Structure formats: C-alpha cells, structure tokens
Amino acid sequence: MEPQLLHEVTDAVATVVVHHPAKRNAMTAAMWRSLPPLLDALAADPRVRALVLTGEGGTFCAGADISTLRDSPDEAQRLAVLAEEALAAFPKPTLAAVRGHCVGGGAQLAAACDLRFAEAGALFGVTPAKLGIVYPASATRRLVSLVGPATAKFLLFSGELIDTERALRTGLVDEVLPEGELDKRVAEFTRTLTVRSPLTQAAAKEFANGRTDRDAHWAEQARGSGDTAEGVAAFLERRAPRFGRRPSGGAEGGPASGG
Numbered sequence: 001m002e003p004q005l006l007h008e009v010t011d012a013v014a015t016v017v018v019h020h021p022a023k024r025n026a027m028t029a030a031m032w033r034s035l036p037p038l039l040d041a042l043a044a045d046p047r048v049r050a051l052v053l054t055g056e057g058g059t060f061c062a063g064a065d066i067s068t069l070r071d072s073p074d075e076a077q078r079l080a081v082l083a084e085e086a087l088a089a090f091p092k093p094t095l096a097a098v099r100g101h102c103v104g105g106g107a108q109l110a111a112a113c114d115l116r117f118a119e120a121g122a123l124f125g126v127t128p129a130k131l132g133i134v135y136p137a138s139a140t141r142r143l144v145s146l147v148g149p150a151t152a153k154f155l156l157f158s159g160e161l162i163d164t165e166r167a168l169r170t171g172l173v174d175e176v177l178p179e180g181e182l183d184k185r186v187a188e189f190t191r192t193l194t195v196r197s198p199l200t201q202a203a204a205k206e207f208a209n210g211r212t213d214r215d216a217h218w219a220e221q222a223r224g225s226g227d228t229a230e231g232v233a234a235f236l237e238r239r240a241p242r243f244g245r246r247p248s249g250g251a252e253g254g255p256a257s258g259g
Contacts, residue, residue, distance in 0.1 A: 199222060
C-alpha cells in the first residue's frame with residue numbers, strides 16, 4: 001500500500017491513521033498535502049463528534065520523510081505548517097493516540113491536537129536542530145504553550161528524545177497508559193466526548209486556544225442551542241442528556257478523501 005492517510009468514522013469518532021510503515025510512518029509531501037482537505041471533509045461530516053490521530057502499527061510518526069527535505073525543504077515545511085494549522089483549527093475535539101516514536105513532524109501533529117494520550121515506552125522529540133531547520137514560529141509557540149519556554153528550548157536546542165514520564169511531567173502528554181491499554185482508553189474517552197455538549201466543546205476550544213473576539217457569537221449560540229435547558233433537565237430527571245445541535249461557525253469541508 002502506498003504511503004497515505006487512512007480514515008474511518010465509527011460511533012461518531014473519526015480516526016485518521018498515518019500509514020507509511022516502511023519508514024516508521026514518516027510523512028511524505030503527498031500526505032502533508034492531503035491532510036487539510038481530509039480534515040475539512042471530516043469537520044463538515046455531521047456524524048463526526050471527535051477525531052483521533054494515530055499511526056499504523058507500533059509507531060505514531062517519525063516525522064517528515066527526509067527525502068522530501070532534500071528536494072525542496074521550503075515547500076516541505078510549508079506543507080507541514082499548513083497541515084499542522086488545519087489540525088489545530090479542527091472545530092471538534094482532537095486526540096493524538098501515540099505509540100513508539102513521535103518525532104519531528106510527528107510531534108508537530110501531536111502538539112496540534114487538543115489532547116495526547118501515549119502508551120508507555122513512547123518517545124518524543126523535536127529535532128530541527130539535527131537538520132539545520134528553523135522550526136516554524138507557529139509550531140514553536142504551540143510547543144511553548146504546552147510545555148513552557150524552558151522545556152521547549154531543551155527539546156528544540158538539543159533534539160534529544162524524552163520518555164513518557166518526562167512528557168507527562170512537562171505537559172506534552174495528558175495520560176500515559178500501560179502497554180496494551182491505549183486503544184481501550186482512547187475508545188472510552190472519545191465515547192465520553194461524543195455524549196457531551198458540542199456547543200460547550202466548540203466554545204471552550206476557541207477560548208482555550210486564545211481567541212478573544214467571539215464572546216457574543218457563543219452567547220448567541222448558547223441562547224439558540226437548547227443545550228443548557230437539556231443539560232439541566234437531564235440532571236434534574238436523572239437521565240443522560242441528549243445534546244444534538246451542531247454549533248454554527250465551524251469549518252466547512254468538501255467531499256471525503258483518503259482511506
């Protein structure tokens with residue numbers, strides 16, 4: 001099978017798989033290029049309430065395919081930044097499920113997700129200093145927001161890999177699971193996400209990401225959604241809430257791609 005991004009939608013969760021096992025799921029130019037339109041399509045799919053990004057087999061993503069850097073390093077970085085920004089802008093909750101190596105461009109993708117769950121034994125690295133690359137400003141700021149300036153500098157200056165214990169301690173990952181339990185926990189957690197209020201999630205994502213000009217928009221969405229009334233009624237009636245309305249103002253997409 002050619003290197004590509006595979007995807008499926010099951011039980012309201014979209015799963016995108018980085019598939020290039022011959023090179024530890026390194027991202028080719030075609031794979032970087034295909035991610036934004038795929039995300040647009042999944043954002044527009046009313047079935048999708050959350051998205052999981054993972055890698056084929058025992059590795060998340062070993063970064064960019066180095067052969068693409070030899071041919072056109074500027075274009076390769078441009079494509080990677082566009083893909084990373086598209087992932088960061090995905091309007092629904094996103095979760096990176098990490099096994100094995102999460103390095104270079106793979107770390108960029110994981111950092112662009114809202115949350116990161118890792119299997120014990122995973123390794124993380126931000127490695128532009130090994131290649132003489134200027135790390136993108138947007139990716140640097142995102143890394144700093146996760147781990148703080150000191151750890152970001154440690155990773156960027158040295159290119160050293162860190163284990164899950166340090167990644168958890170510094171905020172790079174949110175949970176570390178014992179070997180063999182990552183899939184179960186990801187399925188359990190995303191199942192929880194799909195029954196919570198999409199209005200709450202969409203507004204919280206924007207606010208947490210630093211957007212400051214949409215207070216009135218979300219107040220209007222809240223008035224028209226019925227989610228608050230449903231949530232309160234469900235609590236008083238001791239039943240599970242049935243949230244349904246999709247918030248407006250999210251990403252628009254085209255036909256499904258990949259997989």
